[in-house]
Amino acid sequence: MRKLITAMEPQRDECGFWTHPDYFEPADGREYSYPGEFAAWLDANRVTGLLQWMENDVTDEQLEALEAGDGDISKWIPTPPAGEGWFIGSIHDTEDGPVCYWLRPVEGEPTALADLISRCHVEALKIELLRLHRECTKVAHAYFCACDLGEERVAAGEMYQQIRLATRRGGY
Known part of the structure; x- marks a missing residue:
């Protein structure tokens, strides 16, 4: 049985990026995942996720200062989503700007747990x-x-x- 991803304190690098050591990695060392691969990883780890864009989590002045910093987003402290149990899975850059991907055990979100049970019902049985x-x-x-x-x-x-x-x- 493999270990499920759990919360840990982020150790951000000098530019402010960090990825949990147990976070999703596409199969075969590819840069992008196959369709459905990330969703299957979420199910297998019994977590739900929420993507947060840096530009939507800071003021205009903070965004200008962060963008002027040559890719340094270390001053951005992502705001956790509403509810209990959220932890950071990854703070990384994308083609459209920096993001924080939040994770939470499905038990903390009744609809996510019900969806997981529905999808995994036969396997669980x-x-x-x-x-x-x-x-x-x-x-x-x-x-x-x-x-x-x-x-x-x-x-x-x-x-x-x-x-x-x-x-x-x-x-x-």
Whole structure:
């Protein structure tokens, strides 16, 4: 199981940029992601995101001062979105200007959690099925081991084998 992205204190460079070490990276070392790849990363990390443009988060005077600084945006302190749990995923430059990408666990946003559950429902059910199957296999084996020699043990052995092999038939 891989580690999910969690909040950490940004360590901005001399120009004010920073990207969380666990932040999204496009596959195959590409500069841009495939369609849907970033959304899949958000789902896999159980976070929702919000893009904030620097130009919309500072006054006109601050923007002029920041733009006159040869790409130095270190004086920009991004304003967190409303609500609890937001943390910075990345402060980086784009072709259209600097941005801050905020992240928050989906549990902090009921609609995002409901959307994630809806999208991942089948996958979540599969994971739960396999977890319960492992438990059931252990219990069936324990039952088999506890039975005295005879018909009950033979029946318990057959039950254990059927349960143990059940998910293998489906290719899991």
